[in-house]
Amino acid sequence: MKLSRRQLLGLGAAGAVGLVSPLAIAQARGQQIRFPRGRRPKNVIFFVFDGMAMSVPTMVDHFRQMTDGKHSLWAEVLKDPRYAVGLQDTRSLSSVVTDSSAAASTWGSGRLIWNGQLNIYPDGTELKPLTKIMSEAGVKCGLVTTTTMTHATPAGFAVSCVSRDLQPLIAEKYLDSGVDVFFGGGDRFFNPQRRTDKKDIYAEFAKRGFKVVKTRDEIAGLRGDKLLGIFSDSHVPFTVDRNNDPELRRTVPTLAEMTACALDNLKGARNGFLLQVEAGKVDHAAHGNDLAGMFWDQVAGEDALRVCFDFAQEHGDTLVIATADHACGGPSLNGAGDEYFDSTAGLKSASNFRASYDVLIPLLRENKTRGHVQDVIEDRLAFKLSAKEADAIVSMLDGKSPFGDSSFFGGLSSVLGMILGNHNKVTWTSGNHTADHVLVTGFGPGSELVAGLTQNTQFFDLILATKGLRHENPRMSFEDAKRAHEKAGGILEELSAYLSPDDDCMCHS
Secondary structure, three states: OOOOOOOOOOOOOOOOHOOEHHHHHHHHOOOOOOOOOOOOOOOEEEEEEOOOOOHHHHHHHHHHHHOOOOOOOOHHHHHOOOEEEEEEEEEOOOOOOOOOOHHHHHHHOOOOOOOEEEOOOOOEEEOOHHHHHHHHHEEEEEEEEEEEOOOHHHHHHHOOOOOOOOHHHHHHHHOOOOEEEEEEHHHHOOOOOOOOOOOOOOHHHOOOOOOOOOOOHHOOOOOOEEEEEOOOOOOOOOOOHHOOOOHHHHHHHHHHHHHHHHHHOOOOOOEEEEEEEOOOOOHHHHHHHHHHHHHHHHHOOOOOHHHHHHHHHOOEEEEEEEOOOOOEOOEEEEEEEHHHHHHHHHHHHHHHHHHHHHHHHHHOOOOOHHHHHHHHHHHHHHOOOOOOHHHHHHHHHHHHHHHOOOOOOOHHHHHHHHHHHHHHEEOOOOOOEOOOOOEEEOOOHHHHHEEEEOOOHHHHHHHHHOOOOOOOOOOOOOOHHHHHHHHHHOOOOOHHOOOOHHHHHHOOO
């Protein structure tokens, strides 16, 4: 069967990649996804750089060349013919700009989902999530993240929920999700002393046979069929803050360490495994226009991705897909100075960063004076602010924004990003998600299927196909979903006991 012109146009243009993905073509033709004989993977690792615009690995690669004399991991693999390269269309059911819950749910259900919801339609129709389907087929499943364990991206693989903000409820739903290994943050959603309802979710996991661990030391050599590791009260700290705090280095594992431990405990499963890993703080930093936070969490994410690629190369039976759920913030390194010489120096300044905005902003608030602001910025980021730059930050600390009428640049973090951009030469389009296509890289058996442009919903079918499975969740049109969403109005009020108002994510990310 040949694709019509309309079908091809519906699949979109793949830009520099130049091809519609084989996966997209197979689905447009209604065909079963097939792997070449002997090339069906036993295991799947799905690695997510939450919020990663394509400019981010570009900047990290240039930085690595300047400081280490070698390319970053992602640049290395993009030049290696063993790795497939593609793009992903990231839209949701409600918008061409997705949020993370809808984005992850496209992978988790194979359907476009309304922003803010997890594998459910606005009329309450629940879709069967990926880990539930895979676990019923005997596949072991794991989720690893640097966000709260109950955050949107890991949850999108594993649960159905009317709102991503119901994190205490999501913690409970994980008990029946079919997931065997959980590593991330979010003690407040499992600990009876932190939960409003006083439920001991740790105890419930222990009753189901899970070993519960809470420190970096405990995952060294950890073994068990079922593991729950929660390593921070909320999100795992930014890498730049962990690197500059001896106590955090001692107690909080890196994403690479969590990933390696998960793989050690999932490998050898008779029917294989599915592991989702998320470098989630890339997105949080991008929302805040926080270059230090974003940059070093991207580096840490690539360190963890190397663990996955090394595992796949060693075992030969594992498909690794690395991508983003969406881009965020629109960061760009800009030409600056004569012959743009200052651009290089601006990027190289990342080597001096010692704090994310999580640390920086509370320090700035301690003394709202020009001199204090200048001292803090010089100490933590090695930039010497002018008097006018420092005064602008002081005004923002007092709630007086020079861009108060801007939908995108009225907040403190946005103004900080602008002023620091004078020095690091990186500017931002907003503190929000964008509609950009995002990078996809595949390695291992079946990776050729992700070359070209792939719709986000199509990864669900690909992952199921590795086990010869198919599952058709219900469909809903935008028009029907919009009507149902308007009708559902006050449902969150009925579930207010499960809401988490003290969640410290800066955004609906």
